[in-house]
Structure formats: structure tokens, C-alpha cells
Amino acid sequence: MIKMKRLVQLSLVALVLCLTTLCSHAETQEQQLVVAEGEGTGTDREEALRMAWQDSVRKATGLVMDATTVRKGADVVDSITLLSRGYIEKYELLDESEKDGLFHTKVKAWIRRDIILQGLLAEKPSEYVMEGRSLYARALTREQQIREAIDILDEWFTAFKYENYLIASVSDPAFRHGAGEVVVKLSLSFDSRRFYSEFCTEVGRLLDYVALAKEADLPMFLPFDARSGLVRLPYERKSVGEYVDLMGLNSARERMPHASVTEAEGGAGRANVYLASSPFYFSAYRLPEEVFNALWVRLWKGVKSRPDGTLFREGNFRIALKSEGGTELLVHEHPLSIDSVILFPDPRSPLMTKGAPGKDQALFLIPGFGKRQPGNQDYKLFPYAETEIVIKVAPDTMRSVAKAACSVVLKR
Amino acid sequence: MIKRVLLCVLVFSTLFLPVSSAADRSVVTSGFGETVEQALEKALSEAVAAVAGGIFAERSTLSGEDLKERFLRYSRGTVETYTVLEEKELELEKGFSVTVQAVVDIAALRERATEFMQSFRADLPSSEGSQGGLIKTVDSLVEQIRSCRFEDFLAPEIVAAKRDEKTRTISFSLRIAFDADAYRDGFAWGVSFLLERIVSEPEFSALLFPEEGGKGVPAATFHVLDENQVSRSYTLPVEIANRLADALGFSVKSDPRGAAFRRAWLHLDLLDGEGASLERIPVALPLTNVGAFFLRKSAEAAVERVAGQLASASKRVAVARTLDEVFLVQAFGRALPSGGAEFMTDSVQQMKLELPEELFSRTKSIAATLRLEKW
Numbered sequence: 001m002i003k004m005k006r007l008v009q010l011s012l013v014a015l016v017l018c019l020t021t022l023c024s025h026a027e028t029q030e031q032q033l034v035v036a037e038g039e040g041t042g043t044d045r046e047e048a049l050r051m052a053w054q055d056s057v058r059k060a061t062g063l064v065m066d067a068t069t070v071r072k073g074a075d076v077v078d079s080i081t082l083l084s085r086g087y088i089e090k091y092e093l094l095d096e097s098e099k100d101g102l103f104h105t106k107v108k109a110w111i112r113r114d115i116i117l118q119g120l121l122a123e124k125p126s127e128y129v130m131e132g133r134s135l136y137a138r139a140l141t142r143e144q145q146i147r148e149a150i151d152i153l154d155e156w157f158t159a160f161k162y163e164n165y166l167i168a169s170v171s172d173p174a175f176r177h178g179a180g181e182v183v184v185k186l187s188l189s190f191d192s193r194r195f196y197s198e199f200c201t202e203v204g205r206l207l208d209y210v211a212l213a214k215e216a217d218l219p220m221f222l223p224f225d226a227r228s229g230l231v232r233l234p235y236e237r238k239s240v241g242e243y244v245d246l247m248g249l250n251s252a253r254e255r256m257p258h259a260s261v262t263e264a265e266g267g268a269g270r271a272n273v274y275l276a277s278s279p280f281y282f283s284a285y286r287l288p289e290e291v292f293n294a295l296w297v298r299l300w301k302g303v304k305s306r307p308d309g310t311l312f313r314e315g316n317f318r319i320a321l322k323s324e325g326g327t328e329l330l331v332h333e334h335p336l337s338i339d340s341v342i343l344f345p346d347p348r349s350p351l352m353t354k355g356a357p358g359k360d361q362a363l364f365l366i367p368g369f370g371k372r373q374p375g376n377q378d379y380k381l382f383p384y385a386e387t388e389i390v391i392k393v394a395p396d397t398m399r400s401v402a403k404a405a406c407s408v409v410l411k412r
Numbered sequence: 413m414i415k416r417v418l419l420c421v422l423v424f425s426t427l428f429l430p431v432s433s434a435a436d437r438s439v440v441t442s443g444f445g446e447t448v449e450q451a452l453e454k455a456l457s458e459a460v461a462a463v464a465g466g467i468f469a470e471r472s473t474l475s476g477e478d479l480k481e482r483f484l485r486y487s488r489g490t491v492e493t494y495t496v497l498e499e500k501e502l503e504l505e506k507g508f509s510v511t512v513q514a515v516v517d518i519a520a521l522r523e524r525a526t527e528f529m530q531s532f533r534a535d536l537p538s539s540e541g542s543q544g545g546l547i548k549t550v551d552s553l554v555e556q557i558r559s560c561r562f563e564d565f566l567a568p569e570i571v572a573a574k575r576d577e578k579t580r581t582i583s584f585s586l587r588i589a590f591d592a593d594a595y596r597d598g599f600a601w602g603v604s605f606l607l608e609r610i611v612s613e614p615e616f617s618a619l620l621f622p623e624e625g626g627k628g629v630p631a632a633t634f635h636v637l638d639e640n641q642v643s644r645s646y647t648l649p650v651e652i653a654n655r656l657a658d659a660l661g662f663s664v665k666s667d668p669r670g671a672a673f674r675r676a677w678l679h680l681d682l683l684d685g686e687g688a689s690l691e692r693i694p695v696a697l698p699l700t701n702v703g704a705f706f707l708r709k710s711a712e713a714a715v716e717r718v719a720g721q722l723a724s725a726s727k728r729v730a731v732a733r734t735l736d737e738v739f740l741v742q743a744f745g746r747a748l749p750s751g752g753a754e755f756m757t758d759s760v761q762q763m764k765l766e767l768p769e770e771l772f773s774r775t776k777s778i779a780a781t782l783r784l785e786k787w
Binding site: 280 | 583677679680691692693694695696761762763764765766767768
């Protein structure tokens with residue numbers, strides 16, 4: 001009898017403990033999510049959706065900032081909203097419409113409070129969200145995982161400021177007074193140092209999150225003459241094909257370790273993203289096929305003003321002629337003859353086959369900008385490009401021109 | 413019935429109670445010793461032992477009391493923090509008793525287990541007379557070979573580096589020497605010991621010759637050659653030999669057939685005056701075997717010939733052809749398409765790097781590491 005009484009007492013205590021734990025767990029979950037509605041407008045549905053996510057994350061960030069004493073500032077919020085989809089636990093499409101070619105969406109998003117807080121406290125908030133996590137370890141259905149991976153990659157690659165990696169410079173203007181012309185020399189180079197230190201870190205985290213598998217720090221095959229002992233260091237690569245060779249992907253014998261990526265849950269598959277992580281090393285990633293295909297079409301499928309294989313709708317040098325005091329007297333735009341920056345397709349396979357990636361296609365993330373070769377799948381890479389342009393200037397303006405400045409504008 | 417329901421409630425409730433962190437585990441243990449320090453030391457050992465129970469269960473090769481004791485001694489540093497809950501002098505026992513609450517780092521303990529397994533040990537529990545002893549010993553040998561880093565038997569060294577300011581070239585000699593001591597102490601004697609144990613297991617002869625008076629099963633031979641060219645040979649059923657060959661790196665993908673590794677990668681780190689890496693340069697080297705060679709079958713006498721070839725290798729003369737079977741020898745080299753191998757014990761390769769201006773001026777020294785690429 002005493003034993004029975006003891007068991008009843010024990011059970012009651014345990015039940016109370018259990019219920020308390022369950023309640024506090026539910027409460028914690030509730031407290032962890034911030035709900036915010038967001039609206040967005042864009043030229044297509046995806047863009048409108050992206051803007052709506054950003055709006056909701058911006059609002060949620062504001063709510064968290066108001067409630068806590070953390071670092072504040074527009075740059076921090078911008079950094080968080082750059083990768084807004086990564087902060088959203090789930091969202092619901094409340095409304096969508098199209099009018100005069102403009103799409104409008106409204107979403108209700110559940111955003112994790114702890115991730116926003118961590119993002120606000122992090123040095124680089126846009127990077128924090130992916131730190132050390134894997135999408136496939138989360139309790140989501142496969143459809144949800146694929147959807148989220150596509151959303152995240154699409155948002156990141158679309159919003160990424162590729163022009164930040166191009167260093168444009170302009171010479172002092174030379175005057176042809178008789179002809180009413182100003183001549184300037186423009187040069188364009190790629191910021192490789194920034195690519196390896198910033199881009200690789202940021203995109204590496206992103207790919208770690210959305211890729212099924214990865215092989216990191218694979219060495220490139222540098223030409224080595226055993227007889228003379230010379231190790232050639234090809235810092236400059238003139239085509240994507242050169243990367244393919246250096247990565248050892250061109251020969252069946254050498255390709256194996258780099259092309260097959262061991263997946264965490266067993267089995268092996270071909271890598272479909274290659275990231276140059278330093279001048280002579282790279283990482284290989286395998287994205288789920290659906291994710292890779294969706295990203296591919298978004299990146300490379302042509303539209304009216306943009307043929308297949310060009311990343312930008314339009315690219316220009318923006319040259320400003322300025323007075324001694326720095327006032328802009330005249331702005332001239334000169335077309336930039338490049339098709340892509342950093343992102344390139346595998347030149348060995350057709351770019352598109354029936355609206356989908358060509359067989360065994362792969363995405364190369366490499367430091368450079370380039371132009372597609374006519375009649376060729378490959379891109380010519382320019383480590384440095386220079387051109388001279390002539391700008392017509394009215395005589396009274398020319399008298400005030402003292403210097404020139406330039407920047408690059410890329411329109412997606 | 414009520415009792416059953418209440419028991420169910422109890423069990424169900426425990427499922428939802430908070431659990432401690434996966435990385436650390438807190439335990440309360442006591443120790444006894446002649447001094448307070450000894451008692452504390454014992455209590456902390458007990459804490460590690462309590463947490464290590466799970467690791468012993470995970471690793472079948474970490475069995476046997478003596479082995480466990482050695483592992484625990486090796487792993488004492490994994491106690492992160494501890495609080496002394498009670499300390500008392502025991503008059504009758506003439507000593508002290510200390511009770512502590514200790515937090516043990518499970519990840520560190522697992523790491524220690526891996527490190528511990530990487531060194532060959534001869535103190536495996538005796539399985540004499542017990543069922544499955546042969547399988548256990550083979551498993552243990554396979555696991556220990558797998559955890560071996562063959563790179564550790566090679567010592568790459570940069571010698572006689574010279575700078576040519578005019579051409580911005582750094583030239584140097586890369587010397588790779590086989591570390592015979594590390595190989596013998598950390599690998600060869602352990603393999604020999606376990607091979608001896610395998611062949612002396614009571615089940616072994618029955619495995620090699622299943623029917624009395626009948627034909628034996630397909631077998632392969634492992635030869636272990638020491639520095640005095642003395643060899644010990646072990647004929648193993650092909651099933652066991654395959655597992656060992658696989659652990660040594662040989663694969664059906666091996667091309668040439670005798671290549672244990674695809675190639676070796678030399679990583680050259682260009683360092684500035686403070687030792688920070690400025691650039692990393694990989695160089696693929698045609699080096700496919702370290703300490704283990706798989707050679708083409710031949711009707712000729714095996715061991716004497718390989719021993720002779722090794723003697724030549726010490727004088728840095730390449731060997732053209734040798735025999736089949738697996739040879740564990742104090743050398744590295746590469747498998748040849750002919751089925752033979754090229755042995756080396758000490759090699760020197762001239763190398764030079766033409767560097768961009770800034771990198772050349774900042775580079776003050778070069779460090780080299782070797783990694784073997786698996787099939």
C-alpha cells in the first residue's frame with residue numbers, strides 16, 4: 001500500500017514537471033518567432049516576392065531592435081535584409097496581383113527572433129544566418145527544403161552587387177579643343193583579393209547551407225616540369241576552360257576526386273558548383289538537381305534584351321567630367337562589353353538544352369569578368385581591360401572640365 | 413492496472429525532461445586516497461570513466477580492462493570543470509575521500525579515443541578460447557591500419573633555398589625521407605604483432621584449410637620486412653587479405669594496380685617574416701605507396717629479391733620489377749604499370765618558383781607538407 005502511495009506521488013511530481021517543461025517549451029517557441037507582414041513590387045513574381053520577404057524581415061528587425069539594446073544602424077538592417085529568406089522560418093502568401101506588367105505580393109512571415117538578434121550582434125549579419133547550419137538537417141519536407149534552397153540562392157545571386165568587385169579607373173582628360181572632344185582612357189580590373197577574402201567566405205557559408213555535399217580545398221594541377229623543377233604559377237587565366245584544366249576536370253583520370261562529392265548520407269554524386277577559394281585551390285559542391293536547374297534557368301536563360309549566357313541586361317561605364325571643385329559637369333555612359341562577372345557556366349557542355357541546363361553542366365564561381373566567345377561555349381576572361389573613349393563636349397563646358405571620375409553600373 | 417498507467421506516466425514524463433548539453437556531461441563521483449590530492453585525482457578519473465562507458469560501447473576495439481585503464485589515464489584532461497561537493501578525512505581507513513561534480517567534454521574524449529587508436533597497441537584483450545576472437549583481432553587490425561596516417565612516415569624538408577632577385581625566382585631542394593623509426597614503432601611492429609595473433613587463433617587453421625586433407629582456400633601472403641631485411645610472412649585467406657589490403661589503401665580503382673594512393677600532394681606555404689602564410693602552392697607528385705606495396709605475382713623467390721631491391725633503394729637506385737603480394741617495407745615510392753614498383757627511402761627533387769614581384773619580396777621562407785590522395 002505504501003509502495004502504491006509512493007508511486008502515485010512520484011507520478012504526480014513527474015507529470016507536473018513534464019507539463020511545466022512542455023508549456024515552457026511551447027512558450028519559448030512562441031517567443032522565438034516574430035510575425036511580420038511584408039509587401040513587394042517587381043517586374044516579375046519572384047522579384048515581388050523577394051521584396052516582400054525583405055520588407056517583412058526589415059519590419060521584424062525593427063521590432064527586435066526596439067525591444068532590445070543592440071547595435072543599430074541602416075547598414076546593419078540592410079545587411080540582414082540582403083539575405084532575408086534565410087531569416088524566415090516560414091511564410092504565407094496573403095495576396096498577389098499583376099497590373100501593367102508590375103507584380104505585387106503580400107506575405108505574412110514568421111521570423112526567428114534569436115537569428116535576428118544574433119545577426120544584429122554579428123560582425124557581418126548577412127553571413128551569420130547560415131553559420132554552421134545545414135538546410136537538410138532541419139525538420140522540413142523535401143519539397144520545403146528544395147523550395148527554401150532555391151529561394152535563398154535566387155535571392156542572393158540576384159541581389160549580389162557584382163560591380164563591387166570591378167575596379168574602374170579613368171585617366172585625366174585630354175582636350176581636343178578644335179573638335180570639341182575630351183578623350184579619356186578607361187581601365188577595368190577585377191578585385192581578386194576581395195573575391196578570395198569576402199566573396200568566398202560569404203558564398204561558402206551559403207553553399208555549405210544549401211549543398212548536399214562538399215569537398216573543400218582541393219588543389220589545382222599546376223604545370224610542373226620534374227626535369228627543370230619549375231612549378232608554373234598561372235595567376236592569369238584567359239578562359240573558363242583554363243580553370244577546367246587546372247581543376248583537373250578535363251581528364252577522366254584526374255577528374256574523379258573532384259567531380260564526385262561524397263554525400264553525408266552515403267552515396268556519391270557529381271559536383272555541380274566549383275568555387276575558386278584561393279589562387280590555386282577550390283571547393284566542389286553538389287546542389288540538389290532541382291535547385292541547380294532552377295538557379296541555372298534564373299541565371300542564364302535569355303530574355304529579349306539579354307541572350308542566353310549573359311548575366312546582365314545592361315552594363316555601362318559611368319564617366320563624370322568634373323570641375324576643379326568636384327561639381328559634375330557632364331555624365332557620359334559608355335557600354336561595357338562584358339557578359340558576366342564571377343559566375344560562369346562549364347564551357348564543355350551546352351548552356352541550355354530545351355530550357356534546362358545542358359548535360360553535366362556546372363557553375364564556376366571564379367575571380368574575373370568575361371565575354372562569351374562567338375561560336376564557342378567558353379568565355380574569354382579579362383584580368384584587365386583598357387579602352388580609350390571620346391566624349392563630345394560643348395565648348396563652354398569644356399573650359400570648366402578639370403578631372404574625370406568613373407564607376408561601373410550593371411543592370412540585371 | 414492503475415500501477416501500469418502510473419508507470420507509463422513516469423516513463424512518458426522522463427522523455428520530456430530537459431537533458432544536458434550534447435557536448436558536455438556532468439557527473440558526480442567519489443575518490444579515495446592517502447592524500448586529498450590523490451583522492452581528488454581518483455574522483456576525476458572516475459568521472460572520465462563514467463562518461464567513457466559510452467565510448468567503450470561504440471568502439472569494439474577498446475575492450476579489455478588494461479586497455480580501458482590506459483585510455484582513461486590518457487584522457488584525464490577532458491574534465492572541463494569540477495566542483496568539490498564533499499571532502500572528508502576517513503579515520504578508520506587512514507585516508508581521504510573527495511566527492512566532485514565534474515563536467516567532462518565528450519567531444520574531446522571522442523577525439524582522444526581516435527588519437528589513442530592511431531597508435532598501435534599490443535595489449536588487446538586475449539581472446540584465447542573465446543568465440544569470434546579471430547574476427548575481433550582482424551577488425552582491430554583493420555581499424556588500426558585505417559586510422560594510420562601514412563603521411564606521418566614521410567618527412568618533407570626544404571633545403572638550400574636560394575633567391576634570384578633578377579628573375580624573382582626561389583629555387584630549393586625538396587627532400588623527402590622515410591621515417592623508419594616512426595614506421596617501425598607506430599605501425600610495423602603492431603601489424604606484425606596482430607598478424608601473429610591472427611595466425612595463432614584457434615579458428616585460423618580451420619579457416620585456411622576448411623576440410624581435413626582437402627584443398628586450402630584461396631590465400632594471399634603478407635610480408636613484413638624490417639630494417640635488417642629480415643622478413644616474416646603470413647599467408648592469409650583472401651577474405652582477410654582483401655580487408656587488410658583495402659585498409660592499406662589498395663582499391664579496385666587502383667591504377668596501376670599496385671598503387672595504394674592516387675598521388676601525393678605537396679603543399680608549399682610561402683611565409684612572410686612573421687611566419688604568416690602568403691600563398692599556398694600545390695604540386696602533384698607521382699608518389700603512390702608509403703610503407704606498403706602490392707606487387708605482381710611471380711614464380712620466383714620473393715623475399716630475397718625485394719630485400720635486395722630495398723638495399724639498392726637505400727642507394728637511391730630505382731627498382732624496375734619485383735614480385736606480387738603485399739609487402740610492408742620501410743620505403744615509399746610508386747607502383748609501376750608493369751606490376752613492379754619504384755622504391756625510395758630518401759629522395760631529393762629540385763624545384764623552383766617564379767613569383768610575382770610583391771609575393772617574391774615578402775616571401776622569407778617556405779614550409780612543406782605532404783598529403784596522400786586516396787582512391
